[in-house]
Amino acid sequence: MTALLEVRQITKKFSGVTALSQVDLRLEGGKVTALIGENGAGKSTLLKIMSGIHTDYEGDILFKGQEIKFSRPKDAQDMGISIIHQELNLIPYLTVAQNIFLGRELVNAFGFLDRDKMIRKTKELLERLKLEVEPTANVSTLRVGQQQIVEIAKALLTESSVVFMDEPTSAIGESETAVLFEIINKLKAEGKAIVYISHKLEELFALADNFVVLRDGKVVGQGEVSAISRPMLINMMAGRSVNVIKKSNKKSSEEKVLQVKNLQLTNPDNPSRPLLNNIHFDLHNGEVLGIYGLMGAGRTELCESLFGLHHRRMTGSIELEGKEMLFKNPIMAIEAGMALVPEDRKKDGIVPNMSVGKNLSLSVMEQVSSYGFLNTALQTKLYDKYVASLKIKVHSEEQLIKNLSGGNQQKVILGKWIARSPKVLMLDEPTRGIDINAKNEIYELISQLSQSGISILVVSSEIPEILAISDRILVMAEGEISAQFSSEDATENNIMNACIPENLNQ
Numbered sequence: 001m002t003a004l005l006e007v008r009q010i011t012k013k014f015s016g017v018t019a020l021s022q023v024d025l026r027l028e029g030g031k032v033t034a035l036i037g038e039n040g041a042g043k044s045t046l047l048k049i050m051s052g053i054h055t056d057y058e059g060d061i062l063f064k065g066q067e068i069k070f071s072r073p074k075d076a077q078d079m080g081i082s083i084i085h086q087e088l089n090l091i092p093y094l095t096v097a098q099n100i101f102l103g104r105e106l107v108n109a110f111g112f113l114d115r116d117k118m119i120r121k122t123k124e125l126l127e128r129l130k131l132e133v134e135p136t137a138n139v140s141t142l143r144v145g146q147q148q149i150v151e152i153a154k155a156l157l158t159e160s161s162v163v164f165m166d167e168p169t170s171a172i173g174e175s176e177t178a179v180l181f182e183i184i185n186k187l188k189a190e191g192k193a194i195v196y197i198s199h200k201l202e203e204l205f206a207l208a209d210n211f212v213v214l215r216d217g218k219v220v221g222q223g224e225v226s227a228i229s230r231p232m233l234i235n236m237m238a239g240r241s242v243n244v245i246k247k248s249n250k251k252s253s254e255e256k257v258l259q260v261k262n263l264q265l266t267n268p269d270n271p272s273r274p275l276l277n278n279i280h281f282d283l284h285n286g287e288v289l290g291i292y293g294l295m296g297a298g299r300t301e302l303c304e305s306l307f308g309l310h311h312r313r314m315t316g317s318i319e320l321e322g323k324e325m326l327f328k329n330p331i332m333a334i335e336a337g338m339a340l341v342p343e344d345r346k347k348d349g350i351v352p353n354m355s356v357g358k359n360l361s362l363s364v365m366e367q368v369s370s371y372g373f374l375n376t377a378l379q380t381k382l383y384d385k386y387v388a389s390l391k392i393k394v395h396s397e398e399q400l401i402k403n404l405s406g407g408n409q410q411k412v413i414l415g416k417w418i419a420r421s422p423k424v425l426m427l428d429e430p431t432r433g434i435d436i437n438a439k440n441e442i443y444e445l446i447s448q449l450s451q452s453g454i455s456i457l458v459v460s461s462e463i464p465e466i467l468a469i470s471d472r473i474l475v476m477a478e479g480e481i482s483a484q485f486s487s488e489d490a491t492e493n494n495i496m497n498a499c500i501p502e503n504l505n506q
Helices: 043-050 073-079 096-098 115-128 144-159 174-189 201-207 230-238 300-306 330-336 344-347 356-368 374-387 406-416 437-450 464-470 492-499
Strands: 005-014 016-029 032-036 056-064 066-068 081-085 162-166 192-196 210-217 219-224 256-265 274-284 287-294 316-321 323-325 338-341 424-428 456-458 472-477 481-488
Touching: 005 043, 016 032, 016 043, 016 219, 032 043, 032 201, 032 344, 032 492, 043 081, 043 162, 056 424, 073 081, 081 144, 096 144, 115 144, 144 162, 144 174, 144 210, 174 192, 174 201, 192 201, 201 230, 201 344, 210 230, 210 316, 230 437, 256 300, 256 456, 274 456, 274 481, 287 300, 287 437, 287 464, 287 492, 300 338, 300 424, 300 456, 323 330, 338 406, 344 406, 356 374, 356 406, 374 406, 406 437, 437 456, 437 464, 472 492, 481 492
Parallel strands: 032 192, 032 210, 081 162, 162 192, 287 456, 287 472, 338 424, 424 456
Antiparallel strands: 005 016, 005 056, 056 066, 210 219, 256 274, 256 316, 316 323, 472 481
C-alpha cells in the first residue's frame, strides 16, 4: 500500500547540532499515527520539515509516491498538508475569521474580499467545533484554549489529506477534547492521514493506530499501538523506566501567607456576569494549593487578578503576610513577593528573540548588574546555576530561547522567578505540552520549593496532576469556588462533579 506521505532518511542540523538523524516515517490514509518523544526529541522539527517550514535538510519526502520539495509552507498547504501547531500562530489584532482565512481569502465576482461569506463559513466551522465566540471577535480577546480551537479550525478549513496535530488538546478542556476526537475519527473515516503528537498517553491509546517513538532525534521504536503497553512506551521515550512521582502527605503550616477575601472581577463584555465572584481562600506557608476548573471557570483570571493585572475592574481584599495589598500593576506584585508563570508561555512568559541567559536574568537585573551596567560574569553565574539545577537542555548561554523545546522554555521561566525567592509562586498550567519525564522534574521542583517555605498556587486542567502535587484543592465553576478538598479526600469523581455548574447537573 502506497503511503500518503513518506519521509526517508531525514536529517536536520541547527548550527552543527543534529536535531534529526536518518528518520524514516510512513503515513497511511485512514490511520492515526502517534508521534511520541520527550521534549527536545525532534518531533516538532520533523513536523516543520514535512509541512514546508524547514526547507534545508537531508533526505527525501514523498507525497503519494512522488518525490516533492517544499520551498515554503504554502506549497505544503496547496498540496493538502496542514499543521495544527502547539505554539499558536494566530495574529492577535485580527479577527477570528481573518485568522482562519489568512492567505486564502475568499473574493466575490468583482475581485473584492467576500467578508460575509468568510464570516459565514467561520461560524459554521466554530459551530462544528462547538466554540461559542463571534467570527468578528479579535483573537487577542480569546483565552488560550479558545485560540487553540481557532487553530484547529484553520486546519479543518483546507480539507487537507494529511493533518499534523502538535499537542492539540494541551490548552482545551474535556468537552472540547471530546469534540476534537469526533472530528479526528471522521477525518480518519474519510481516508485522511493524521499525525498526532501528545504527551497525554491516554489520548494516544484512545486514538492512534500506529506509533513512532523519537529519542534524541532518532527513531527508537515503531509499530501498532495495540501491540504496546504504556510502561513500554515510556521506557522507549526515556531510555529508562520512569515512575510518576506522587505527592507525599505533609502537615501544612498554620501560618497564612496569602488571604483573599470577597474577590470580584467585572466582565467588561457582560457586567451582569462577573468573571470572578465572591472568591475567598487562604494559602499557607509552604503549601501547594491546586486549582481546577473547566475552560472559562476563571482560573487564569484569578491568577492575573492576584498579580495586579485587573485592578480597575477588581474589588475585594488581598493580604500578603497579614498586610493588605493593592497591586495596581505586576511590578508592585513582584516587588511585594508575588510571581506568576503564565498560561501562555510564548506570549507572556519569554522574550523569544533574546538568549536563554538574558531571559533567565530578566526578573533579577539587580543581581546581575554592577554600578548600573550588566555584569556578564554574574549573568553567566546565574545561567550556570539554573541550567544545572533545573536540568535545562540548552547548547549555550547565547542560544535563543525560541529554539528550545516547550519544556525547556518552561524551565527557564521557572528559573527566572525562582531566582527572586518569591513568597507566593503562581503556576498557571506549568506542565502544558511537556513530556512525562519533564513533568516529573517540575513536580519534584514544586515539592522542593514548597519544602523551602515558598507558598505555591498551581492551576491545572489535568486532574491527575492536581491530585499528584496538591496539599489542598480548590475547584472553580463559572467564576466561583464551588468546592474545597484536602489531598486525602479528593478524587477524580468529586472534583469533576464540583466543576460542573449545578444548572448543568439538573
